[in-house]
């Protein structure tokens with residue numbers, strides 16, 4: 410009975426999209442509000458907006474259990490370390506392939522559970538070597554349509570750059586086509602950034618209208634090679650910090 | 664069967680929140696995608712982002728029928744006039760109480776229908792004399808939870824200023840308490856602006872945590888009297904333009 414499951418699962422998930430203007434970053438809050446503890450997680454929190462996010466979580470009566478990243482960001486400092494210093498019991502999460510420190514290093518196929526809901530981990534390298542896409546679970550008790558948190562792998566009508574951090578346009582192309590465009594067409598795409606004011610897209614829409622990823626692989630690689638992007642302002646600060654949850658480890662500094 | 668109706672109605676409504684960064688304005692796109700023509704409307708479009716909005720509407724295969732405003736904005740120029748000049752058959756909508764020109768001048772209690780879905784019009788003066796809140800319909804075929812497009816009347820953890828354009832803190836207080844806080848607590852609040860990166864709230868949340876509107880009326884009026892806000896930069900351009908759908912009428916100019 411797909412109709413019934415859709416509705417019951419929609420009622421379980423509390424979902425909030427939050428925006429950080431300076432870096433145009435989206436942070437996502439998800440919680441299972443049917444579960445007595447209302448366990449919650451944050452995807453791609455930004456250091457500057459940690460207080461906003463934690464105050465919202467408190468007001469909503471949620472218990473934050475995970476602060477996770479889709480990848481090592483080069484344009485902002487992650488809030489995961491700061492969150493851990495402010496809320497006890499929160500665990501940071503990033504992919505093992507990122508080479509970063511975190512409490513939990515996840516791998517493709519892992520599940521990140523919060524209450525009765527979960528996210529699947531899909532490896533989507535190309536923007537960075539360690540990029541993952543988190544996708545809400547497949548199953549009658551999970552949100553319908555599904556939601557994919559694509560980081561910078563797939564943006565709305567765009568994609569992340571592939572010219573540093575172990576990036577590869579060939580890998581990004583294959584990641585999107587094999588790991589994201591194979592999801593149901595009504596799957597929502599929630600990226601880590603948008604610079605034009607879009608908040609969401611769908612797999613079906615990007616398969617039809619993404620100006621880069623609708624091209625064949627060779628054309629795509631040509632596009633990515635000729636972007637001529639400038640060096641990211643924050644990169645030399647953000648990347649080393651983000652390798653350790655946004656907080657330089659006092660021991661390794663000494 | 665509330666479970667079944669929730670789901671069937673969720674499937675009908677296509678909903679997109681769109682952001683204009685300079686004025687931190689949210690524009691909302693709603694469409695009935697179960698209807699063969701996919702009739703759509705835009706709430707509070709901004710002149711600068713009209714091309715983005717129309718291109719999305721085209722890609723999604725929607726037929727735009729209404730371009731509507733919650734009120735005469737003082738901080739940006741509405742896109743309704745520009746939209747009418749670019750897409751034939753679109754009608755502009757604003758409240759009769761605003762004193763503005765538009766194709767349809769709506770009044771409290773009116774319904775704005777698009778396909779089998781509709782918005783109710785609620786008078787919520789206070790930020791301006793002519794402010795309205797558009798609320799998705801009540802009924803088994805309408806989206807659940809309901810959604811309220813509150814303009815500047817109720818913002819997330821805030822509210823619009825009440826010191827010009829026929830504003831009145833007493834009226835705003837009464838509008839929110841009688842017309843918005845009486846909606847079901849799970850009703851989503853979608854405001855015309857947010858300056859801190861929030862995208863949505865609920866009636867229940869604002870009833871508990873709105874720092875202004877949880878106060879008694881006298882305290883609220885004191886808060887609003889002492890905001891000491893500066894004169895809006897865009898006001899002298901935006902207000903006269905917005906009285907005529909954002910386009911100065913060539914005849915009245917001559």
Ligand SMILES: [Fe+2]
Nearest residue numbers: 481482483561
């Ligand atoms: Fe990135």
Ligand SMILES: [Fe+2]
Nearest residue numbers: 735736737815
């Ligand atoms: Fe306004």
